[in-house]
Every structure is written in C-alpha cells, then in structure tokens.
Amino acid sequence: MYLTFIPIEYHLTPLQWSLIIMASMITGMSKAGVGPISIISVAIWAWIFGSRPSTGILLPMLIVADICAVYYYKRHAVWPILIKLIPWIAIGVIFAAWFGHRIDDQLFKRMMAGIILLSVGALFYWEKKPLARIPSHWAVSSVMGLATGFTSMIGNLAGGFSNIYFISMRVLKDNFIGTAAWMFFLLNLFKLPFHIWVWKTVTPETLSLNLILVPGILLGFWLGVKIVANLNERRFKNLILWLTAISSLLVLLDL
Numbered sequence: 001m002y003l004t005f006i007p008i009e010y011h012l013t014p015l016q017w018s019l020i021i022m023a024s025m026i027t028g029m030s031k032a033g034v035g036p037i038s039i040i041s042v043a044i045w046a047w048i049f050g051s052r053p054s055t056g057i058l059l060p061m062l063i064v065a066d067i068c069a070v071y072y073y074k075r076h077a078v079w080p081i082l083i084k085l086i087p088w089i090a091i092g093v094i095f096a097a098w099f100g101h102r103i104d105d106q107l108f109k110r111m112m113a114g115i116i117l118l119s120v121g122a123l124f125y126w127e128k129k130p131l132a133r134i135p136s137h138w139a140v141s142s143v144m145g146l147a148t149g150f151t152s153m154i155g156n157l158a159g160g161f162s163n164i165y166f167i168s169m170r171v172l173k174d175n176f177i178g179t180a181a182w183m184f185f186l187l188n189l190f191k192l193p194f195h196i197w198v199w200k201t202v203t204p205e206t207l208s209l210n211l212i213l214v215p216g217i218l219l220g221f222w223l224g225v226k227i228v229a230n231l232n233e234r235r236f237k238n239l240i241l242w243l244t245a246i247s248s249l250l251v252l253l254d255l
Contacts, residue, residue, distance in 0.1 A: 012048075016048055019044050019048060020044065020045070020048065020209075020213065021213065021216050022044070023040075023041040023044040023045055024041075024061060024213040024214075024216030024217050024220065025216045025217070025219055025220030025223070026038065026040055026041040026044075026220060027041050027058070027061050027062060027065050027217055027220060028065050028068070028216065028217040028218060028219065028220025028221035028222075028223070028224060029220040029221065029223055029224035029227065030065070030159070030220075030224065031062075031065035031066060031068060031069040031181065031184075031221060031224065032068075032069065032072070032177075032220075032221045032222075032223075032224025032225045032227070032228055033173070033176075033177040033224060033225075033227075033228040034224045034227055034228060035159050035163055035180070038156075038159050039116055039157065039159065041058070042054070042058065042112075042116070042155060042156050042157060043116065045057055045058050046109070046112060046155070050105065050109070051105065051108050051109035051112045051113075051155065052100070052105055052108045052109075052199065052201060053201055053206075055153075055154070055155055055156055055195070055199075055201055056195045056199060056200075056201020056202040056203075056206055057201070057202075057206045057209065057210070058156050059156065059188060059191060059192060059195055059201075059202060060192075060202065060206070060207060060210045061210050061213060061214075061217055062156060062184070062188050063185070063188045063189065063192070064210075064214055064217050065217050065220075065221060066181060066184050066185035066188055067185065068217075068218065068221045069177070069180075069181035069184075069185070069221070070181045070182055070185050072181075072221075072225065073174065073177050073178035073181050074178065074181075074182075075178065076174040076175045076177065076178025076179070077175070077178040077179045077181070077182045078171060078175050078178075078179045081166070081169060081171070081179055082179060082182060082183055084138070084141040084145070085141055085144065085145040085148065085165075085183065086145070086183075086186065087145070088141065088142045088143075088144075088145025088146050088148075088149065089145045089146075089148050089149035089152075089183070089187055089190075090149060090190060091145075091146060091149060092145060092146040092147065092148060092149020092150040092151075092152075092153070093149040093150070093152065093153045093187070093190055093191055093194070094149075094194075095146075095149075095150060096149065096150040096151075096152075096153035096154050097153055097191075097194040097198055097199070100153065100154055100199065101198055101199060108154075111154060111155075112154060112155040112157070115151050115154060115155055115157045116155070116157060144161055144162070144164075144165045147161045148161050148162050148165075148183075148187070149187070152184075152187055152188075152191065153191055153194065158184075158187070162180060162183065162184075163180075166179060166180065173228075177228070
C-alpha cells in the first residue's frame with residue numbers, strides 16, 4: 001500500500017526511511033558515473049510512493065546530483081554529441097508529459113516497469129555483443145533523443161538508452177560521465193515545470209523531503225567518485241543489471 005502525500009515525512013516507517021536514504025545515496029552515486037545503479041533508486045521510490053508521484057519526488061534530488069556532476073566533470077563534456085540530441089530530447093519530454101497526463105496510474109506503473117525491463121534487457125544485450133559503433137546519421141540521434149526524453153519524463157529512466165548511445169559512440173570514461181552530466185542537468189531542468197504545473201508531482205511537501213535527503217545525495221556522490229576510480233566494471237555492471245531486473249519486477253507486481 002502506498003503512502004499518502006501530505007505531509008510525506010510523517011508517514012514513513014523506519015524501514016521506509018532506511019530505503020529512501022539508501023535511494024538518495026544511490027542517486028548521488030549514479031551521477032558520479034555509477035550509472036546503471038540509478039534504476040534501483042527509481043524502483044525504490046516507485047515501490048514506496050507509487051510510480052507517478054515518485055517521478056516528481058525524485059526529480060529535484062536528481063537535479064542536486066546533476067549539479068555535483070556538472071561541477072566535478074564540467075571539462076569533459078562532448079558538446080557535438082549533446083547538440084545533436086538536445087532538440088529531440090525536448091520533443092520526447094513534451095510528448096511524454098502530454099501522454100503521461102492522460103493515462104491512469106495503473107497503466108503509468110506498468111509502462112514504467114516495462115521501460116525498466118527494456119533498459120535492463122538492452123544493457124544485457126549490449127554487454128554480450130562486441131562493441132559496435134552506432135551510425136552518426138541524424139535519424140539515429142533523433143530516435144535516441146526521443147527515447148531518452150520520453151523515458152526520462154515517464155520514469156526518470158533514460159540512463160539505459162543514453163548509456164548505449166554514448167558507449168557505441170566510443171566516448172571515453174571521463175567524457176562519458178561529463179557529457180551525461182550536462183545532458184541530464186539540462187534535461188531535468190526542462191522537465192521541472194511539467195512536474196510542477198502539469199503533473200503536479202513536485203509540491204512544497206515533496207521538496208521538504210528532498211531537503212532532508214540532500215546529505216545522502218552528497219555522500220553518495222562522493223562514494224561514487226571513489227568507486228568509479230577503482231571500478232571492476234564488468235562484475236559490478238552484471239550485479240547491477242540483475243538487481244535492477246528484480247526491482248522492476250517488484251514495481252510491476254506492486255509488491
């Protein structure tokens with residue numbers, strides 16, 4: 001059973017507090033470059049608060065973590081890649097805001113879980129095949145941009161698509177993180193008005209919870225920087241993929 005919204009902080013059990021503190025740390029870690037782990041945070045928020053409300057609760061925390069990432073990796077962005085993607089991302093967000101406003105919560109939840117599973121499946125597939133370079137044609141950038149914008153607005157779940165695109169473009173690690181940092185910072189700022197005035201999922205009550213969890217985000221970002229510097233990437237990514245697949249099933253089954 002999901003919690004009521006007002007005031008959020010008075011309706012959380014100790015277990016739920018533990019989970020959302022962990023989720024806030026995961027959010028910070030993901031923005032430091034431990035990207036795939038972010039899906040676990042999304043699933044935790046959706047499990048506790050419900051799929052649609054959770055997207056608005058999480059968004060300001062993502063922006064805080066984005067600011068940390070942009071500051072830390074600001075010199076490493078590959079702007080030609082971003083310039084190709086940004087217009088299509090914006091269109092994807094606008095369409096998702098319109099579409100998401102017109103479907104019921106149950107369908108929204110199932111779409112969100114389906115996107116998680118699709119993202120995990122795509123990452124599993126990409127891990128098992130030799131690295132290939134996606135063509136640089138504008139049509140490819142447009143499809144990836146639309147998918148990134150749509151999935152980000154529906155469930156803060158664009159990481160899988162953007163990761164595949166950046167990896168296939170053979171972006172080096174620091175450039176990968178820096179480019180993703182700027183992309184998600186701009187994307188999440190663009191989404192904010194839709195969450196405030198269209199979906200009404202960002203409220204003074206949700207912001208009060210966000211404020212409490214800022215230290216967890218900062219700690220998670222610091223830990224993420226340390227992890228990225230010493231990352232055994234293949235084992236870690238496989239573990240994260242399995243955990244996120246399980247998390248998506250929890251959202252889908254409404255456990």
